[in-house]
Amino acid sequence: MDLLPFDSLPAHKPRRFVPQGIDLGDWARIAPLFDQLEARVQACATAADLERWLLDWGELSAAIDEESSKRYIAMTCHTDNADAEKAYLHFVENVEPQLKPRQFKLAQIYVSNPLRAQLPKDRYQVFDRDTQVHVEVFRAENIPLETEEARLSQQYQKLSGSLTVQFRGEEKTLVQMGRYLEEPDQALRQEAWELVANRRLQEAEKFEEIFEQLVKLREQIARNAGYGNYRDYAFRKLGRFDYTPEDCEKFHAAVEAEVMPMVAELQAERRRQLGVETVCPWDLAVDPLNRPPLQPFDQVDQMVSRTQEVFARLDGDLAAGFQRMQELRLLDLANRKGKAPGGYQSTLAEARVPFIFMNAVGLQRDVETILHESGHAFHALATRDEDLYAYRSAPIEFCEVASMSMELLGNEFLERFYAVPEANRARRTHLEGIVNILPWIATVDAFQHWIYTHPGHTRAERSAAWLALMARFGGEVDWRGHEAVRANLWHRQLHIFIHAFYYIEYGIAQLGALQVWANSKRDKAKALNDYKRSLELGGSRPLPELFAAAGCKFEFSRQTMAPLVKLVRDELAKLPVER
Ligand SMILES: [Zn+2]
Secondary structure, rough: OOOOOOOOHHHHHOOOOOOOOOOOOHHHHHHHHHHHHHHHHHHHHOHHHHHHHHHHHHHHHHHHHHHHHHHHHHHHOOOOHHHHHHOOOOHHHHHHHHHHHHHHHHHHHOOOOHHHHOOHHHHHHHHHHHHHHHHHHHOOHHHHHHHHHHHHHHHHEEEHHHHHEOOOOOEEEEEEHHHHOOOOOHHHHHHHHHHHHHHHHHOOHHHHHHHHHHHHHHHHHHOOOOOOHHHHHHHHHHOOOOOHHHHHHHHHHHHHHHHHHHHHHHHHHHHHHHOOOOOOOOHOOOOOOOOOOOOOOOOHHHHHHHHHHHHEEEEHHHHHHHHHHHHOOOOEEEEOOOOOOOOEEEEHHHHHHHHEEEEEOOHHHHHHHHHHHHHHHHHHHHHOOOHHHHHHHHOOOHHHHHHHHHHHHHHHHHHHHHHHHHHHHHHHHHHHHHHHHHHHHHHHHHHHHHHHHOOOOOOOHHHHHHHHHHHHHHHOOOOOOOOOHOHHHHHHHHHHHHOOOHHHHHHHHHHHHHHHHHHHHEEEEEEEHHHHHHHHOOOOOHHHHHHHHHHOOOOOOOHHHHHHHHHHHHHHHHHOOOO
């Protein structure tokens, strides 16, 4: 495919099972390989046969995974190319739906295979429990309910995405309105904020209805699978073996006790700097000193070479990894016409190399993104020698430790991009962002715990539960005159609607990243070494062991959080504020 930015990449290991030159966009070619795997597993005589079978299954999965990634990359790099779009859609519509049940069937066959008991326990512990749960929570009668859930999720996205406002004579999407919250002119900010908030409020009834249908479906799905409530089902389904709802409650309590005082301090400072009596919802995103945006680079080439220098200062291995990605052209970073929005890191599962996509335009946000996505890329590079496909990726709670740590560690060398005062300003913004997001994560998570442990609740009860959380975690923002907006604020959080319970992962990972950073303050070489070793483990160990390898505790209590908040406070105090 010449639509890809990189040349064809050799498989990391020669194929043993998947035929060379097979068209992996053609389900008729792929299906016989699944037939073979199903037949072969019955014929396994020894544990060694079963292990070999697992590797062949992984080889097939990786080859299909890479085909899917390449088509996705080609499409997002060339949104104006009809062939690229067609190739991607063909895969999504003709291969993926066929693939899912066949993968599930193999998982089922594996779980019931008696030879499984003879595999080395320690090595297969994680793979086994994941595969077993995948099979265990499955119910055929839930398939139509999940289809309905997906339909409602799409309805939510359609509704959110369709909303526009008339602003200064022009129709604008709510996303486009976001930038006006950074405008120095307070009246303009307020006008923009109120337009957006009231537009959402007009649809409150629809958001509530979609959500109530989703909750009802989810409760039924959980009952069908034999669970007393959807929370218990979701924890199982998400593979949360190593933490419980009580641990999440500990996280909420720790944020309340340790982070909220810091939020109050930051808000008081913002009030002083803005010269206002109270901080209103439209005062939260603007630079409080009205400075122009930071300009870390003009050309994307500069961003790449400076990022390379940052990694060189951090660690030789990481720098070599980033260098190699440049040589193989595994980076497509500049914003240009015909490119999809946003940024992502994708792994080419057979070549076992990462690819980074983004739309850099010269903002500090771009520097954060390249550091973040490079962290994910280092994770992919670190697991190249792992032959079990499932172990080449880690649970999201730890994947984000890899990326968020790299933001914090890389920020130490921001002088590659800026003069000292600007570098400090960028650091301050980043650290304040961490402090401010933790309470929102706690709010979104605690709300869902309440929802799914209060079956049959009324709309008024739900609203009261939300407002109680806003009082706990909302800080001192002046909502007077906008009480209804405050009560419905959760309507804008996509995860609550379409990825139930999936959000606290980012809070857990941030605690890990802060610990890696704290370790680096004490002993940089050791912290970097532990970080790299933990990445090499991929997904082969349970979360507490991955965290331990990185030099972190997997624990969300006040005892863990307090010193991390103190570190952030001390570091902020060291950063002089310059006008
Ligand atoms: Zn990430």
